[in-house]
Amino acid sequence: MAAEWWDPRGKFSPLHKFNPVRLAYIRDALCDRWGRDPMAERPLEGIRILDVGCGGGLIAEPLARLGAEVVGIDASERNVKTAATHALETGTTVDYRVGTAEALAATGERFDVVLALEIVEHVADVDLLLTAITTLTKQDGLLFMATVNRTAKSFVMAIVGAEYVLRWLPRGTHDWRKFIRPSELATGLRQLGFGIKNLTGLIYNPMTDRFSLAERDVDVNYMLYAARD
Secondary structure, X not given: OHHHOXXXXXXXXXXXXXXXXXXXXXXXXXXXXXXXXXXXOOOOOOOXXXXXXXXXXXXXXXXXXXXXXXXXXXXXXXXXXXXXXXXXXXXXXXXXXXXXXHHHXXXXXXXXEEXXXXXXXXXXXXXXXXXXXXXXXXXXXXXXXXXXXXXXXXXXXXXXXXHHHOOOOOOOOOOHHHOOOHHHHHHHHHOXXXXXXXXXXXXXXXXXXXXEEEOOOOOOEEEEEEEEO
């Protein structure tokens, strides 16, 4: 599936559908944090970002075009090659590497911003991931996460709907038991000295075929950012 990352009608079409929403969410939060104009041509100039589980580079590349210095890591060499090839084709500078958050954290490298988007529901050890990504975040930095809530609604929408009805994703992509509630993430982050500063849901409108932010609806997809308390 790696070669299909940049096909908006391919296996990763859901990411393409809500990518503009999550990109704007990240951009606006960073501009607010560092006093930037979100409408500027390169508002993220000078901000160093790590994208953990970068996949084909769908979020890393546009962040780099907004001026950020972006490092993207992924455990899949095929994904990293796909991302690097696309960045070369578009003339975008992103430092792509094959690896894991835990290994990178052990090197002592730190970032202004760390992203862990749509990956926590796929890892075997959530506590290990949280330890790694909080370690990688600088003292005054921000940590962004996006995942799926563990609710009856998410089972219907994210598994039955997305995998069996709409066929956005191959069957078996998600395991409902691995979905994680915001309260569980908050507890894990709090134990590592981080507090959630913003939490919002992402909802899909089948009439417009678009995702949008919905602060009070975190029953299925949600995003958050956290910082050290």
